[in-house]
Amino acid sequence: MPIDTTTRTIEIECLRYDPQTDTEPHFSSYQVPFSDDMSVLEGLQYIKDQLDGSLTFRWSCRMAICGSCGQEVNGVPVLSCHTFLRDYFPHKLRIEPLNNFPIIRDLVIDQNDFLDKLESVKPYLVTKLEKPLAAGPHLQTPQQLNRYYAYSQCINCLLCYAACPQYGLNSDFTGPAALALLHRYNADSRDQGWQVRAEVINADAGVWGCTLVGYCSEVCPKAVDPAHAINQNKVNSAMDFFGVLKLMNKGGTE
């Protein structure tokens, strides 16, 4: 399909909130000229550069890899760099900060709760013995790589947390991305960290906080499928609960 380079105008409604002056959030509306190749992020940049320099939002890479520009567009969590204005025209867009997080200002949310949770799952290889350099690299078969590869694609954009009704109801829930990353390491043949991550996994706020709604996997821009990661670990956690993991003498999911 040839790219339409003609300029059209679309209405963008942004949630605005400045905690220093506003008692509650409100919406401001902007008329934004756009061409077919413009992303929602570029629409926001147009507003900031040309219409209202006080509009605040996060962004960095513009290519769906940094995970900074997550926003709710018409109530759906998306990466704004990965979503195009043309797909909404002739209707207007309503842009809000990601659901389920406190707003710092305008479209910028406070990610600290997630960062604490990410730390709690020990998202790095945990090994029983440090392998000396002289012993060479840890070799892995393609099959062993496949077991965790998809889960290692997470960019921490938090769309899944904005989509998760359980996290919305109870923010103690460890949540989709952190649990998917927990699984990414547990499923790695080089890792022996099941025991150190078991406390997080086995808790009510761990995998058992999930009721498999599955919206997290639907909104994930990197096809990580956190719902599947969590559900696999319900089986592992149940096996751990009944002592089966110990009987099988496994450090995790082999």
Added chain:
Amino acid sequence: MKPSSEPIFWMLFGGGGMLSALIGPVLILVTGILVPFGLLLPQDTMSYDRMLAFAQHPLAKLAVLVVISLFMFHGCHRTLHSLHDLGVHTGTGAKVAFYGVATLATLLTAGLLLVIGF
């Protein structure tokens, strides 16, 4: 963080889900449609005498108990969690009530299966 007791209920839920998916539709077809309408099977297939004889066999007792109990645990667990999904705050009381109903149904079934003899 202390370990959740959820695995117990989740296993019962999972077992019930698996079983209901495998035999639920067939049970409804046979006991609810085919037999009452006399289709494929004679209408007296499930007469009192036959069903009593069936339920007096130890293996049939086990099957009936497993089906009723796991179906109940599956349904109660699903309903309890759906209430939570819908924003209804469910605490320990609701847990006791829902799993209590499933436990009661299990005990009642076991009791009745013993009372009718072998």
